[in-house]
Amino acid sequence: MPEAKLSEKKEFSLVKRAESFTHAGRGIWIFLKGTHNAWIHFFLMACAIALGFAFGISPLEWIALVLTFGLVLSAEAFNTAIEIDMDLTSPEYHPYAKDTKDVAAGAVLLSAIAAFAVGLIIFLPRVLEYLGK
Numbered sequence: 001m002p003e004a005k006l007s008e009k010k011e012f013s014l015v016k017r018a019e020s021f022t023h024a025g026r027g028i029w030i031f032l033k034g035t036h037n038a039w040i041h042f043f044l045m046a047c048a049i050a051l052g053f054a055f056g057i058s059p060l061e062w063i064a065l066v067l068t069f070g071l072v073l074s075a076e077a078f079n080t081a082i083e084i085d086m087d088l089t090s091p092e093y094h095p096y097a098k099d100t101k102d103v104a105a106g107a108v109l110l111s112a113i114a115a116f117a118v119g120l121i122i123f124l125p126r127v128l129e130y131l132g133k
Contacts, residue, residue: 075111
């Protein structure tokens with residue numbers, strides 16, 4: 001049977017949708033077991049969650065935190081995927097491969113800076129008020 005072209009529409013299949021979740025789950029597992037920085041992000045997320053409960057932040061602030069968590073973890077996952085691809089396609093040193101990896105790492109740093117800013121906006125006034133008491 002000839003291979004389907006990407007532009008051809010495929011018939012909807014619940015089995016294929018379930019398989020795609022399995023593939024995504026495998027990708028998350030690869031990300032978690034191979035990305036040491038992800039564990040730093042998870043630790044900081046746990047700290048933010050603990051502070052959120054301790055200070056009783058609002059539902060909108062929880063939404064901001066959850067979206068920020070997703071942003072940082074997604075950026076880190078894309079960075080990991082790019083690193084895996086660069087290691088495969090450019091096993092020897094190449095300046096463009098280095099640039100690609102550095103830009104992807106920079107995206108993670110930008111998302112982490114944004115997360116830090118969100119954390120400051122939400123928690124700094126509360127911490128200062130708590131310390132002032």
